[in-house]
Amino acid sequence: MDHRPDSRSSTARTGTGATRAAAGAGAGPRVAKKESTSQRAHRLKRVRELLATRNASPKPREQVQQRSPQKPEHDKQRQQRQQQPQPQQGSAGLSALQMRMQQKLKGARFRWINESMYTTTGEETFKMVQNDPSIFEEYHEGFAAQVRKWPANPLDLFIRQLEGRQRLVVADMGCGEARLAAAIGEQHTVHSFDLVGYNKRITPCNIANVPLSSGTADMAIFCLALMGTDFIAFIREANRILRMGGELKLAEVVSRISDMDAFVAALEEQGFKLGHKDTANKMFVVLNFTKIGPHPKNASAQPGLLKPCIYKRR
Numbered sequence: 001m002d003h004r005p006d007s008r009s010s011t012a013r014t015g016t017g018a019t020r021a022a023a024g025a026g027a028g029p030r031v032a033k034k035e036s037t038s039q040r041a042h043r044l045k046r047v048r049e050l051l052a053t054r055n056a057s058p059k060p061r062e063q064v065q066q067r068s069p070q071k072p073e074h075d076k077q078r079q080q081r082q083q084q085p086q087p088q089q090g091s092a093g094l095s096a097l098q099m100r101m102q103q104k105l106k107g108a109r110f111r112w113i114n115e116s117m118y119t120t121t122g123e124e125t126f127k128m129v130q131n132d133p134s135i136f137e138e139y140h141e142g143f144a145a146q147v148r149k150w151p152a153n154p155l156d157l158f159i160r161q162l163e164g165r166q167r168l169v170v171a172d173m174g175c176g177e178a179r180l181a182a183a184i185g186e187q188h189t190v191h192s193f194d195l196v197g198y199n200k201r202i203t204p205c206n207i208a209n210v211p212l213s214s215g216t217a218d219m220a221i222f223c224l225a226l227m228g229t230d231f232i233a234f235i236r237e238a239n240r241i242l243r244m245g246g247e248l249k250l251a252e253v254v255s256r257i258s259d260m261d262a263f264v265a266a267l268e269e270q271g272f273k274l275g276h277k278d279t280a281n282k283m284f285v286v287l288n289f290t291k292i293g294p295h296p297k298n299a300s301a302q303p304g305l306l307k308p309c310i311y312k313r314r
């Protein structure tokens with residue numbers, strides 16, 4: 001079954017602000033279908049072929065010429081050479097074909113990182129990115145390319161909502177490049193947490209364990225950030241840092257949620273009460289909870305409550 005959002009979906013408005021529904025015709029995220037062994041072997045073969053093509057691609061003409069001894073060229077030969085089609089050169093001296101190959105490789109790498117993050121725990125992802133912080137940049141380059149294709153980004157909804165509020169202490173859990181803090185950081189105190197300190201606004205950590213004292217935040221936001229298989233531990237951490245009556249806001253890809261009632265119940269078990277559920281957008285659901293009590297001692301959720309979200313080839 002294809003879980004992509006319905007490409008015929010039309011513009012919709014959320015309860016709190018104008019969020020256009022994702023028309024998505026192939027642009028949006030979808031939920032992973034299990035890849036068979038032969039499909040995986042085929043995909044890996046393609047990636048190897050692409051890598052081999054990149055390594056074996058011809059050098060730009062200037063470089064080749066620099067290395068060959070200069071021989072006198074007859075007028076006729078020069079004329080013939082000038083009439084031959086020349087490869088288009090990109091800004092980095094790559095031909096159009098090389099640039100297409102490079103984009104394909106970047107896309108394949110993004111999908112691999114994305115899938116890894118959805119199929120491991122927060123701690124495993126944190127270690128993976130600590131060992132190689134360039135993963136974060138590669139992921140965000142690919143993520144930004146996906147977001148550019150969306151008719152609406154739920155982060156903009158959260159930004160608009162916060163613009164009209166009294167000063168709050170906000171924890172942006174899985175903040176990406178900390179765009180929320182950049183937008184409303186003068187009006188509110190925003191703590192931005194993610195795997196890598198990509199800019200000075202971000203505190204690097206696993207969001208299952210953030211360096212913020214208990215009961216000090218008024219709001220915790222997870223905008224498409226429930227990526228780890230242990231996402232309930234992230235919710236539990238939100239409960240710890242929130243004051244009683246504090247707000248938990250999250251946006252998730254609708255097709256990730258196999259059973260909405262079970263998903264809401266699992267979050268409520270962590271000491272929250274659902275307030276508003278915004279399903280106006282076909283692609284994302286936005287849920288607002290209030291903290292009504294401490295989290296229980298143990299955090300666990302039924303496996304499969306949130307499916308991994310994968311992206312189409314670019």
Ligand SMILES: C[S@@+](CC[C@H](N)C(=O)[O-])C[C@H]1O[C@@H](n2cnc3c(N)ncnc32)[C@H](O)[C@@H]1O
Nearest residue numbers: 122155174175176194195206207223224225227
């Ligand atoms: C889909 S991106 C969304 C980024 C941002 N919230 C936005 O809406 O633009 C999810 C983010 O969550 C972060 N993330 C996922 N698991 C994490 C973890 N265990 N600890 C910290 N950050 C995590 C990723 O690094 C990524 O930046």
